[in-house]
Amino acid sequence: MSREQLVVERARRAFQTGMSKPLKFRVHQLKNLHRFITERRKDIADAVNKDLNKTEHSTELFETLGLEGEIDVAVERLAEWAAPRPVEKSLLTILDEVYIQPEPLGVVLIIGAWNYPWAVTLQPLVAAIAAGNAAVVKPSEVSSHSAKVMEELLPLYLDKELYPVVCGGVSETQELLRQRFDHIFYTGNSTVGKLVMEAAARHLTPVTLELGGKSPCYIDKDVDLRVACRRITWGKFVNCGQTCIAPDYILCEPSLQNRVVEGIRQTLLEFYGPDPKSSPDYGRIINQRHFNRVMALLDGYTAALGGQSDSSQRYIAPTVVKDVPPHARLMQEEIFGPLLPIVTVSDIDDAIHFINEREKPLALYVFSSIKKVIKRMLAETTSGGVTVNDVMMHYTLNSLPFGGVGQSGTGRYHGKHSFDQFSHHRACLVKSLGMERVNMPRYPPQNHQKARR
Ligand code: NAD
Secondary structure: OOHHHHHHHHHHHHHHOOOOOOHHHHHHHHHHHHHHHHHOHHHHHHHHHHHHOOOHHHHHHHHHHHHHHHHHHHHHHHHHHHOOEEOOOOHHHOOOEEEEEEEEOOEEEEEOOOOOOOHHHHHHHHHHHHOOOEEEEEOOOOOHHHHHHHHHHHHHOOOOOOOOEOOOOHHHHHHHHHOOOOEEEEEOOHHHHHHHHHHHHHOOOOEEEEOOOOOEEEEOOOOOHHHHHHHHHHHHHHHHHOOOOOOOEEEEOHHHHHHHHHHHHHHHHHHHOOOHHHOOOOOOOOOHHHHHHHHHHHOOOOOOEOOOEEHHHOEEOOEEEOOOOOOOHHHOOOOOOOEEEEEEOOOHHHHHHHHHOOOOOOEEEEEOOOHHHHHHHHHHOOOOEEEEOOOOHHHHOOOOOEOOOHHHEEOOEOHHHHHHHOEEEEEEEEOOOOOHHHHHHHOOOOHHHHHHO
8 A cells, every 4th residue: 555545545544534624623723723823933034035046034924824824714704604504595495495505525636736835735734624524635745845834734733534644745645646635735736637527537536736827917008007017027037937827918909019018127127226136125036947948038138127047046137138039938837937028919909909819827917997997808708817907816816716817727726725625515405294295286296186086
């Protein structure tokens, strides 16, 4: 029996005891998870710094703050979320109890990605615990320092049988995927997403796939360009562009292009100074493979801004490329790095057509001060989520469901949406044995025969 098989079996046996179900137990585990984050803040920040060269402040802002928020809301609202949800009745069931009962699914598998190694791995765990499941947690091996800290320290705070952490790369993940789970929650690229879905199909296991893609950012000519450029520059270059909902490319009219470049140039100077390489606020590419991948995307282009790199540090300067043709390599795959192509469009119709010709994105951004432009963009396109006149901020609200659509993913999470994602919604109808006369019309013999009697 493999180690992975053993871990899953143990989690299933623990789940079958029913220990994960009482709300008191769930709340206790969630509070322990919160305590883990508070007490081990430094270990977490050091690991992320080693993995991605992020500052402690940035880890707090982009990893632990959101996690703590998710835990707080789950603890506060759990009793309400887990309670039976009464629904409308029909005439035939007017005297019955009719409700939806959220129930745990069983043993779930959470496969995390490396770009925000704590947020994308532990936020689903918060929901899995809140919904009463056992959960096997598989952090990304790519962010190896974070994975190690998670494997070593998390079991000191959570029940080891119910919530084991399994480290490893492709072969360990594939061995896990051969096991039977009741739900699989995967965050990462769509190629592996397809493998996860295939493996899940063998057991008819439902999946949540949090994938990526190319998230467009349309800048209308009627806009405060200074503000737009500041917000876009923040979202694009934070974490060195390695953010699933970063604006992937800009769409704007040709007359705006040089002003956009100038706005980004000024903002980069404000954020990172004249030499981003020496700024403590500017990150690094996670590993050499991704460094080579991002640099290859830039091959053959002249950067309007940036373009410098240093392979020994996996540093790529914040880079903007102008007049990128729609069919260029830069426009074929998700960039996931600090390169920002600008594609010019003739007007809003052209922009909408451009977006709709491509796969449904994870996020969409629109900058405009004209209500009609915003309304048209929202009504005539689709995406997992959208933020208007800013980027990425829809992610921060746990009242909004976060997830993709089409190729950018399936399923959603955050706040109550996470709880629902990790729950089975059982349809419940509870009748009494009385009032049998009400039921007579549905029993044979049918009415015409009854009438003849
Ligand atoms: P990654 O390389 O860490 O892979 C993700 C997970 O898949 C890891 O745990 C890894 O062990 C596992 N894995 C890799 N290859 C595998 C294989 N052949 N078989 C089975 N398991 C395998 O992360 P990544 O894919 O480089 O992550 C970046 C992608 O994730 C981007 O596309 C990004 O947009 C997306 N992403 C999405 C979200 C979201 O919430 N929608 C969040 C973060 C990242």
